[in-house]
Ligand SMILES: Nc1nc2c(ncn2[C@@H]2O[C@H](COP(=O)(O)OP(=O)(O)OP(=O)(O)O)[C@@H](O)[C@H]2O)c(=O)[nH]1
């Protein structure tokens with residue numbers, strides 16, 4: 001079992017700005033972004049080994065809705081994604097604590113896959129690439145060590161270059177982040193988000 005007490009940091013841009021590549025894929029863009037985040041947060045909260053989900057956002061509607069899902073919310077004062085994660089990390093870390101970062105766009109996530117990935121990391125700093133092998137869907141800090149996030153274009157390679165261990169599990173629902181209309185079609189075909197904003 002993964003060490004208890006893991007805090008999952010979930011960064012989320014303001015709903016109107018987030019997921020710009022999905023604009024037009026659903027009638028209500030902000031509703032869609034929020035539904036992706038809700039599903040992601042709910043799955044993370046249900047995973048073994050997760051003590052807390054901390055959403056990092058400055059969006060008031062997302063703050064209220066994700067608190068209702070059971071997440072804590074930290075106001076985002078970062079300059080960019082990695083800066084937001086570093087600030088959140090420094091706000092929560094203390095002796096024995098451990099953080100991981102999960103983007104707010106993995107709505108198909110099965111809690112067991114996240115739990116397996118956390119267990120697979122063991123005590124190492126580790127990451128899980130997205131389905132294409134280019135981006136990153138999970139970054140796990142080593143206990144007591146910095147997360148050192150390198151999210152952005154080509155982040156899988158950047159995380160590997162920075163010494164994080166690439167985790168090799170199949171984890172199809174963890175690896176399926178929703179960046180494009182094609183990704184959205186994949187998760188809808190799996191039965192995710194069907195009755196919500198994507199109709
Ligand atoms: N708090 C915070 N979250 C961010 C920031 N930039 C990106 N994110 C979130 O980080 C996650 C991964 O980012 P992307 O997959 O690139 O999502 P995005 O930037 O919303 O989408 P695109 O506009 O299509 O690139 C998403 O949950 C984003 O909302 C930021 O500056 N602050």
Ligand SMILES: C=C(OP(=O)(O)O)C(=O)O
Pocket residue numbers: 103130134135136137150151152153154155156177179
């Ligand atoms: C910011 C990232 O997200 P994506 O590549 O999915 O846009 C990343 O994977 O580092």
